[in-house]
Amino acid sequence: MAASDVVFRVKRYRPESGGRPTFQEYTIPYRSDMVVLDGLNYIKDHIDPTLTFRWSCRMGICGSCGADVNGQPRLTCGTYVRDVHRGAVTVEPLSNFPILKDLVVDFDDFLRKLASVTPYIVRKDWGDLRKEYVQYPEDVEAYRQQSLCINCMLCYAACPVFGSSPEFVGPAASALALRYNRDTRDEGADARLARLNTKAGVWECTFVGECSVVCPKDVDPAAAIQTLKFLATMRHMRRLLMPGSSSR
Amino acid sequence: MERTSFDIVVVGGGAAGLRAAIAAAESDPELTIALVSKVYPMRSHTVSAEGGTAAVLRDYDSFELHALDTIKGSDFLADQDAVEFFVARCPEEIIRLEHWGCPWSRDEDGRVSQRAFGGMSVKRTVYAADKVGFHILHTLFQTSMKYDRIHRFDEYFVTSLIVDGGACTGVVAMNLRGGTMVAIQGKATILATGGCGRVYEFTTNGFIKTGDGMALAYRAGVPLKDMEMVQFHPTCLPGTGILITEAARGEGGYLVNKEGERYMQRYLPGKMELGPRDILSRAMVQEMKAGRAFEGPYGLYLGLDLRHLGAKKINERIPMVRELVEKYMGLDPIHELIPVRPGQHYIMGGVSTNGKGETTLPGLYAVGETACVSINGANRLGSNSLSECLVFGAACGIAAAAFAKKKASYPRGAAAREALKKEEARVFDGLLGRERAKETVAGLRVEMQQLMERDVGIFREESALVDACGMLGKMRDRFAAVGLADKDRVFNTELTAVLELDFMLDVALAIAHSARNRRESRGAHSRTDFPQRDDANYLKHTLAFRTDGPPRIDYVPVTVTKWEPVERKY
Amino acid sequence: MTGREYAWKRRPGWWLRNRRYLMFQLREAGGVVCALYGLVLLNMLVQLRAGESAYAAFLNLLRTPPVLYLNIVLFALVVWHALTWFMLIGKAQPIQFTRQPLPWKVVFGINVLLWLGVSGAVVYLIFGGI
Numbered sequence: 044m045a046a047s048d049v050v051f052r053v054k055r056y057r058p059e060s061g062g063r064p065t066f067q068e069y070t071i072p073y074r075s076d077m078v079v080l081d082g083l084n085y086i087k088d089h090i091d092p093t094l095t096f097r098w099s100c101r102m103g104i105c106g107s108c109g110a111d112v113n114g115q116p117r118l119t120c121g122t123y124v125r126d127v128h129r130g131a132v133t134v135e136p137l138s139n140f141p142i143l144k145d146l147v148v149d150f151d152d153f154l155r156k157l158a159s160v161t162p163y164i165v166r167k168d169w170g171d172l173r174k175e176y177v178q179y180p181e182d183v184e185a186y187r188q189q190s191l192c193i194n195c196m197l198c199y200a201a202c203p204v205f206g207s208s209p210e211f212v213g214p215a216a217s218a219l220a221l222r223y224n225r226d227t228r229d230e231g232a233d234a235r236l237a238r239l240n241t242k243a244g245v246w247e248c249t250f251v252g253e254c255s256v257v258c259p260k261d262v263d264p265a266a267a268i269q270t271l272k273f274l275a276t277m278r279h280m281r282r283l284l285m286p287g288s289s290s291r
Numbered sequence: 292m293e294r295t296s297f298d299i300v301v302v303g304g305g306a307a308g309l310r311a312a313i314a315a316a317e318s319d320p321e322l323t324i325a326l327v328s329k330v331y332p333m334r335s336h337t338v339s340a341e342g343g344t345a346a347v348l349r350d351y352d353s354f355e356l357h358a359l360d361t362i363k364g365s366d367f368l369a370d371q372d373a374v375e376f377f378v379a380r381c382p383e384e385i386i387r388l389e390h391w392g393c394p395w396s397r398d399e400d401g402r403v404s405q406r407a408f409g410g411m412s413v414k415r416t417v418y419a420a421d422k423v424g425f426h427i428l429h430t431l432f433q434t435s436m437k438y439d440r441i442h443r444f445d446e447y448f449v450t451s452l453i454v455d456g457g458a459c460t461g462v463v464a465m466n467l468r469g470g471t472m473v474a475i476q477g478k479a480t481i482l483a484t485g486g487c488g489r490v491y492e493f494t495t496n497g498f499i500k501t502g503d504g505m506a507l508a509y510r511a512g513v514p515l516k517d518m519e520m521v522q523f524h525p526t527c528l529p530g531t532g533i534l535i536t537e538a539a540r541g542e543g544g545y546l547v548n549k550e551g552e553r554y555m556q557r558y559l560p561g562k563m564e565l566g567p568r569d570i571l572s573r574a575m576v577q578e579m580k581a582g583r584a585f586e587g588p589y590g591l592y593l594g595l596d597l598r599h600l601g602a603k604k605i606n607e608r609i610p611m612v613r614e615l616v617e618k619y620m621g622l623d624p625i626h627e628l629i630p631v632r633p634g635q636h637y638i639m640g641g642v643s644t645n646g647k648g649e650t651t652l653p654g655l656y657a658v659g660e661t662a663c664v665s666i667n668g669a670n671r672l673g674s675n676s677l678s679e680c681l682v683f684g685a686a687c688g689i690a691a692a693a694f695a696k697k698k699a700s701y702p703r704g705a706a707a708r709e710a711l712k713k714e715e716a717r718v719f720d721g722l723l724g725r726e727r728a729k730e731t732v733a734g735l736r737v738e739m740q741q742l743m744e745r746d747v748g749i750f751r752e753e754s755a756l757v758d759a760c761g762m763l764g765k766m767r768d769r770f771a772a773v774g775l776a777d778k779d780r781v782f783n784t785e786l787t788a789v790l791e792l793d794f795m796l797d798v799a800l801a802i803a804h805s806a807r808n809r810r811e812s813r814g815a816h817s818r819t820d821f822p823q824r825d826d827a828n829y830l831k832h833t834l835a836f837r838t839d840g841p842p843r844i845d846y847v848p849v850t851v852t853k854w855e856p857v858e859r860k861y
Numbered sequence: 862m863t864g865r866e867y868a869w870k871r872r873p874g875w876w877l878r879n880r881r882y883l884m885f886q887l888r889e890a891g892g893v894v895c896a897l898y899g900l901v902l903l904n905m906l907v908q909l910r911a912g913e914s915a916y917a918a919f920l921n922l923l924r925t926p927p928v929l930y931l932n933i934v935l936f937a938l939v940v941w942h943a944l945t946w947f948m949l950i951g952k953a954q955p956i957q958f959t960r961q962p963l964p965w966k967v968v969f970g971i972n973v974l975l976w977l978g979v980s981g982a983v984v985y986l987i988f989g990g991i
């Protein structure tokens with residue numbers, strides 16, 4: 044092993060052989076500006092073509108390449124090897140998800156949860172399709188942060204609550220629900236809050252806060268969930284105390 | 292049992308595919324639509340588009356002007372009737388997306404903002420900070436969840452079209468998760484799989500842009516149009532090829548050489564940094580050849596100077612540019628020059644279609660970067676591509692829906708079963724059975740990419756092109772020896788890489804041969820041996836037809852309506 | 862030939878992997894402990910009702926070294942619980958006067974100052990006297 048080599052310890056799992064996931068070690072050449080994804084691609088192209096992982100844009104916007112690197116959920120395309128090189132670089136599939144093969148996990152559950160929070164504009168009257176709705180810059184700013192979610196699932200991998208209670212709606216889906224609730228063009232906040240005001244909704248969350256720490260896009264889903272708890276409670280109280288009032 | 296017979300099958304879940312699926316769903320509540328994508332739709336490469344999307348929204352603008360800019364930008368190779376159709380429908384698409392929740396950046400009065408862009412006479416590029424593709428894609432994807440009748444087939448890799456009785460009746464796809472093949476039938480099939488940037492070594496394109504839809508249509512006998520028209524974007528980060536949006540120049544950025552000179556004054560003083568991309572990319576190569584470029588670990592580069600814009604403008608209008616440069620170059624554009632060099636970005640060419648997305652094969656449509664209508668001709672203006680996906684996505688979805696409605700019955704199951712058996716044999720028994728030996732998928736792919744980069748790049752010339760055509764032909768044959776180490780059927784990304792290389796070799800051959808046969812320079816196609824534009828002989832589109840040997844090249848005239856071709860001067 | 866998904870299993874001691882997880886567990890455990898200490902205070906009331914000697918005996922018990930050490934540990938946990946709570950308030954209930962809500966550190970600072978102020982007033986009342 045040359046001085047400019049690095050060892051990758053990668054968790055492998057073959058679905059057709061079954062069994063348990065095991066580690067496999069690879070020694071590859073090191074470049075000071077390489078990211079973990081570069082290492083995985085080197086292994087696949089030159090050493091072991093059976094190594095399987097997802098990736099596409101390599102610039103941190105498509106959300107495909109999430110993995111646990113040295114125990115932390117990260118985007119492999121945005122993690123420099125020099126930052127995580129502790130003797131070896133350990134790469135495992137994202138925690139809390141069923142493993143399909145090697146580093147590829149099954150997150151269809153998230154897509155169902157996303158669909159369940161009505162992630163689109165809901166309106167009774169769509170108005171004139173030749174004129175945009177007026178929305179001021181500060182209105183856009185109100186939901187901008189939550190709209191940046193790239194669906195990379197790092198937050199779900201980081202959340203210990205999701206790990207033990209898989210029915211929890213989770214950070215990303217909640218952040219996107221808030222994104223639509225805060226959009227001045229939307230009228231569907233009531234239905235979304237009803238869906239989230241349940242045990243498997245936002246109330247599973249015990250504010251560990253790790254989701255916001257690992258989010259590569261600074262969406263701050265933890266804050267979004269606490270805000271939703273407040274909004275859901277307000278709505279609940281309003282409905283209890285003023286049953287006749289209209290909801291937004 | 293999963294449903295496998297639909298009215299419409301859409302292949303590809305990017306902006307064009309999603310827009311077509313939604314348009315079809317909205318046009319008729321009875322239609323069933325399959326959305327088949329080899330990745331989850333939000334991973335589609337639309338997501339990385341940064342700068343903006345063009346439309347005539349204000350009084351200082353007009354359809355006439357947008358059309359003229361587009362046609363002139365295309366170096367008069369665009370079909371003008373299609374361009375007229377296109378520009379008239381951009382505004383309603385932008386508004387429709389806005390109604391669906393797209394977070395367009397806004398002016399102080401609450402109206403949608405527009406910025407300047409390359410080749411556009413006025414500010415007509417609508418934007419969402421500098422993440423327009425991300426926001427459009429997520430808006431479309433999340434909106435598509437409204438329609439139950441859009442059935443998604445996520446991570447299904449389409450390996451071939453089903454052709455029955457001279458019409459396309461669906462696709463055969465490999466379910467990556469299940470490790471099985473399935474025939475998905477449709478009365479109409481829409482290809483929206485994006486471009487083929489990964490045939491080049493240095494590209495802004497993501498890993499998945501391998502020209503799948505182009506090759507699928509090509510193999511079914513549909514010609515590929517104007518494949519030689521490949522766009523090289525002037526500002527890509529050296530090494531990674533990550534795109535730095537044209538919006539950086541739209542907001543006032545300068546391009547400088549190592550002497551600190553805004554060198555564009557020597558090439559295009561009328562437009563400077565906001566000239567069309569082909570002219571800018573050529574200028575960069577010429578600066579490099581003249582020894583006025585910086586030198587770095589990844590070769591020569593020029594500088595993009597944003598320092599005079601100030602922190603506030605950069606953080607508000609182009610924040611992702613700053614993020615990307617800091618992360619991947621370790622530099623802060625507020626204080627330092629951004630290293631940039633030209634890289635492959637888009638292909639104007641594609642599956643030949645008419646203005647409704649119809650191909651020569653009944654039942655088969657194509658839209659988006661996969662298709663060539665053509666509105667982009669020999670060079671595309673920035674921010675026209677996303678508008679194209681929306682306008683033609685909608686038009687194609689509606690056309691395919693009308694076509695499907697006219698067909699009383701669903702396609703014959705027998706043809707689908709036969710196609711499925713054939714593909715299972717070809718892929719699982721044939722390809723998967725080959726042993727990995729000297730010829731590897733990665734090795735052959737890199738050779739092809741380096742060849743394309745060298746010989747079919749920004750500047751082309753006859754002997755290099757002839758050489759490239761010959762080498763690619765040999766690589767096409769060498770592909771027969773590529774084997775696999777991964778013998779599993781479940782989620783076999785080595786197998787998908789082999790299938791993608793298969794597609795890419797076909798597409799690369801079409802590009803090289805089309806380039807060789809166009810003996811003029813027009814738009815992005817620059818021949819050092821034929822430096823002038825030759826309207827007398829070449830005011831026409833190249834058509835490449837697949838054969839067992841080199842592609843057969845033919846031509847079809849350009850449609851001219853109002854704008855007589857003149858010299859392209861800025 | 863399809864494959865089997867491997868169901869993810871959580872490793873015991875997951876909360877030791879990461880400093881933040883550990884702080885979270887301490888915070889949650891601290892909450893339980895605070896609640897339990899409430900029972901001790903309740904017991905004090907019970908002993909007070911039972912008579913002077915019972916009350917005095919209980920107070921003596923509270924003054925023994927092991928119980929004092931226990932109190933120090935409990936006090937640390939209570940303070941940690943309070944501090945982490947203040948750190949979260951800015952996120953849980955954002956206060957907004959301008960385009961952006963107040964940063965959480967500002968809200969944290971305000972709450973800590975208020976807390977110190979109120980605690981100081983309570984200490985004065987008990988030991989300073991009215």
